[in-house]
Amino acid sequence: MTHLPAPTQLAGWTHTYSGKVRDLYTPANGSAAYLLVVASNRVSAFDHVLEPPIAGKGALLTALSNWWFDRIELPNHLVPAGAGGADSPPAVPAEVADRAMLTRRLDMYPIECVVRGALTGSGFAEYERTGAVCGIELPSGIADGDLLDTPIYTPAYKAPLGEHDENITFERSVELVGEEVAAALRDASLKIFTAARELAADRGVVLADTKFEFGRDPRTGELVLADEVLTSDSSRYWDAAVYGDDSLSRQDRLASFDKQIVRNWLASHWDKTGEPPVLPDEIVAQTYDRYRELYVRLTGAQPPFPAPAS
Template sequence: MTASASPALHTSTLTSLPLLARGKVRDNYAVGSDRILMVASDRLSAFDVIMGEPIPGKGELLTQMALFWFDKLGAICPNHLTGEAPESVVRPDEVEQVRGRSMLVQRLTPLPVEAVVRGYLAGSGWKEYQATQSVCGVPLPAGLTNAAKLPTPIYTPAAKAAAGEHDENISFERTVEMIGFDHASRIRDLSIALYQAAAAIALEKGMIIADTKFEFGLAPDGTLVLMDEVLTPDSSRYWPVEGYEAALAAGENPPSYDKQFVRDWLEQAQVGGRPWDKTPPAPRLPQAVIEKTAAKYREALERLTG
């Protein structure tokens, strides 16, 4: 599959199904009362702001990668896939909007916790460590550097934010208050197990998963189910093993397969002669940044599944 397989889709426009919500990347439609059609658009968000320009092929690449991981990790935790074809629930003239970029899933009751697992010190975690020698309240050893591997993966949950708001890092204890000890502890344990299994698989392909986030929901019978998307470059920080050691030694961000390329560009972008303040509207992405980002997503999928 190539990035030019179909035109870029910034926003889907299905009319045969009721629209439930548009997220940063996905448009969700109701299919009866028990299923949801999740359409992965080519939208890109960074710093919780949606960019105005789509990344061609991104939605298809994200969907293929999520399906790869749902298959690999099914023994650890049930997931929300129904196994039914997304094309079967839309009109014939809408098929091209969903083909290759959609999942038909169970409708669950989502739990309002972003289950973040970090195996390496990066991004906001590195900034927080420099200030407090901890990440989200989890104490860490002294002397760690940017991109350092942590002694063991740590669980640093966040409260899921409304569209346009920043997710809020919270303690495990706070998640217990929100969803109860049983769900909170099971999500924590499952998330670490999922991360460790995925990190081992990715490493065999020459890729490091520095951190990731999972989302869970409850089925009608109370079963805890892995939902949304999983282990894509939108929810995970991927680094190729080559170049990692040199970046670590230099204290720099390693080369990445995720949105870090866009984040790094945005950090130096200016709006009206001043640094962008990370609120809408976002700076217009140059074509070179769009093409480089599309190539990164494509390379990540090819390397992982090749």
């Protein structure tokens, strides 16, 4: 993977980690109770971080996560304004306020909790090879993009940095975190997905699949929903009207509200050797518009910040 840019230095916070999209900070005063999770505007594809970033993307992802957190009946990692008392966290710096989440620090479980309401992507590839996904046997004759009668829980093991996550069976997740926690992760994931799929359908959007991450609050022991939730980067959404149009090609019907525009352009302009080319301005703008369209479709509102300058 190409090298990540140097992290932004934030007053009152110490940078501790950068992933492809998110940067993590801890309080500079040494408090272990809080994290600042900052969604960057970086965009990656084929294990490369690309140039230029998608201006405004981080703010859209954060706003959509916050919108979903407000609608999910499960404890989440967000710290309410004014919380903390004597151990109050530092203020969220203004320069990242629209793309930052102030969160409580959790003991994270090494499981990506993937739920599939449709069969496509790596799940469909595994089904074609084996007739099953993560050990779950499925009926024959399922085509790429078909909706499943009942969503399935197909966890993945979160591999160490630099390695690829590994799809696992539920039985393997029990070995990793214990039977009680594994069952709680599965049940919570399916409950959230089912409610979110119904809400999305009411807005003309198909929620095909998603991933959740959970942690344990070290003070209370409760299961807590963490990281981003039901965003364009963690989920696959399709336009319901387009998906239902059988006159279109499969690729057009399954066009997702994410960075697929970037992947398609790269596939046509790069042989995956050496450094990837710089993204054209029109691809950057189209990608932002696709992220923004999903936010508007789901929430029924305009983003709570101005669009980036073109």
